[in-house]
Structure formats: structure tokens, C-alpha cells
Amino acid sequence: MKVGFIGAGNMAGAIIRGMVSGGFRGGDVLAYDVDSAKLMALFEDCGIRMCSSGREVAEEADAVVLAVKPQMFGEVLPPLAPALHGSRPLVISIAAGKTLHAIEELLGAGLPLVRVMPNLNAKVGEAMSAFCGNELVQEGHRNTVRMILESVGEAVELEEKQFSIFSVLSGCSPAYTLMYIDTLAEAGVRGGLPKPLALKIASQAVLGTARLLQETGEHPRALTDQVCSPAGTTIEGVCALQQNGFEAAVLAAAKASLERDQQL
Numbered sequence: 001m002k003v004g005f006i007g008a009g010n011m012a013g014a015i016i017r018g019m020v021s022g023g024f025r026g027g028d029v030l031a032y033d034v035d036s037a038k039l040m041a042l043f044e045d046c047g048i049r050m051c052s053s054g055r056e057v058a059e060e061a062d063a064v065v066l067a068v069k070p071q072m073f074g075e076v077l078p079p080l081a082p083a084l085h086g087s088r089p090l091v092i093s094i095a096a097g098k099t100l101h102a103i104e105e106l107l108g109a110g111l112p113l114v115r116v117m118p119n120l121n122a123k124v125g126e127a128m129s130a131f132c133g134n135e136l137v138q139e140g141h142r143n144t145v146r147m148i149l150e151s152v153g154e155a156v157e158l159e160e161k162q163f164s165i166f167s168v169l170s171g172c173s174p175a176y177t178l179m180y181i182d183t184l185a186e187a188g189v190r191g192g193l194p195k196p197l198a199l200k201i202a203s204q205a206v207l208g209t210a211r212l213l214q215e216t217g218e219h220p221r222a223l224t225d226q227v228c229s230p231a232g233t234t235i236e237g238v239c240a241l242q243q244n245g246f247e248a249a250v251l252a253a254a255k256a257s258l259e260r261d262q263q264l
Contacts (some may be wrong), residue, residue: 126152
């Protein structure tokens with residue numbers, strides 16, 4: 001199977017590197033970008049096939065990943081439509097905010113189309129991605145999408161109406177988590193640690209806690225109880241977080257991000 005990318009920016013590059021490191025043949029990955037330096041970097045790293053146009057990708061790939069910025073869709077997609085309808089590949093969009101309907105209006109109906117939402121953590125192979133497809137998408141197409149997305153993390157199939165809240169939990173939350181880690185590290189600095197060391201300790205603690213939650217399958221509150229000894233240091237900190245609105249602040253952040261997503 002040949003997978004083509006139209007656009008070779010950060011997210012496309014992360015996915016391509018994940019695919020190749022996971023065993024996908026570099027020569028079966030086609031890519032085009034107006035920035036030839038990005039293509040050359042991927043060729044040197046992964047051995048991809050560099051294409052001279054988006055049309056070339058559309059004509060030869062079995063699955064075409066649309067990885068250009070959403071604001072460029074109106075310019076880039078209509079000229080690709082004839083080639084796509086001629087070869088009829090699976091079309092996969094990773095553009096934020098572009099619905100299946102909006103993409104079909106630019107390309108025309110009749111193509112198997114999947115909308116994907118990856119997140120920043122694809123850069124380290126730990127993305128949480130979601131996808132949904134139109135009525136022409138079959139199980140074989142879904143398997144292709146899973147294969148691509150699982151090369152850089154985990155993937156779930158959702159209804160398109162669930163994409164807004166997914167974008168909050170997966171797309172926005174890395175920023176929330178990074179703020180928490182940095183603030184925790186600042187507490188470490190106040191306690192006498194150098195900032196780089198404090199960041200290392202705090203980030204590893206968050207990483208390990210997430211893994212503990214996933215691998216044990218226990219409820220977060222149950223695991224919290226295991227850390228909180230009676231009259232101990234942790235329960236004092238937990239109570240301080242609750243009294244100072246930690247949980248309310250997280251819920252408010254998620255609500256604000258969701259409302260903004262729906263406005264866009």
C-alpha cells in the first residue's frame with residue numbers, strides 16, 4: 001500500500017517518521033510540499049519518495065493524507081479533485097476544524113473520506129487521535145487509518161459530533177498539563193531545586209502517574225486514596241488544591257475551550 005501526504009509539516013512529518021520506524025517502507029510513502037527542504041529532510045530520515053506536485057500524490061497513492069493548513073483548503077483541494085476522483089484513493093484529512101461536509105464541498109461527493117484529529121504528542125509516538133468517516137468508508141479503510149494513527153500512539157473512532165469535546169480532552173489538554181508541570185517545577189525551585197531538575201522530576205511523575213492509571217485500570221480517586229496517608233503531606237496538598245479551586249479551574253478551562261471550538 002502506498003500512502004501519500006500533501007503537506008509535509010510538523011504533524012505529517014511526525015506521522016511519516018512513526019510509520020517508517022514502525023516498519024512501513026519509506027519508498028511506499030509519497031509526499032509533496034511547497035517547501036522542498038521539508039521533503040528533503042524526510043527523504044534523508046525515512047527514504048520517502050518526493051513528489052513534484054499534489055496531483056502526483058493524488059494519482060498514485062492508495063491513501064492520501066491532506067496535511068495542509070485548514071485555511072489553505074479552498075486553494076489546494078479543488079485542483080486535486082479530478083485526480084482524486086480518477087484514482088479514488090482513501091482521503092484522510094488531519095486539518096483541525098474542517099468537517100467531512102466542508103471537505104466534500106471542496107472535493108465533490110463520491111470519495112471515501114476520513115477526518116482525523118491527532119495531537120501534539122505524535123512527535124514522541126504518544127498521540128491520542130480520533131477519526132470518523134463518511135458513508136463510503138469501509139472496514140478496510142478503517143484498518144488503514146488505524147495502522148497510520150497507531151504508528152504514533154492510540155486511536156479511537158468517534159461520531160463527528162464528538163470531535164469538539166475530543167479536541168478539548170486530547171488537543172487542548174497538553175497545554176493544560178504543561179502548565180501544571182511547569183508550576184509544579186516552580187514549587188521545586190522555591191524548595192531549592194534547579195529548574196531543569198525540577199522539570200525532570202515533575203514531568204516523570206506525571207508520565208508515571210498516567211501509565212499507572214492506564215495499566216491498573218483503577219479509578220483516579222482510588223489511586224489518589226492510595227497516595228494519601230492519614231494526616232500526611234499528600235492529603236494536605238490535595239485539600240489545598242480543592243480549597244483553591246483546582247478542579248473548578250480545570251472544568252472552566254475545558255468549558256472555555258469547548259465553547260471556542262464551537263464558535264470556530
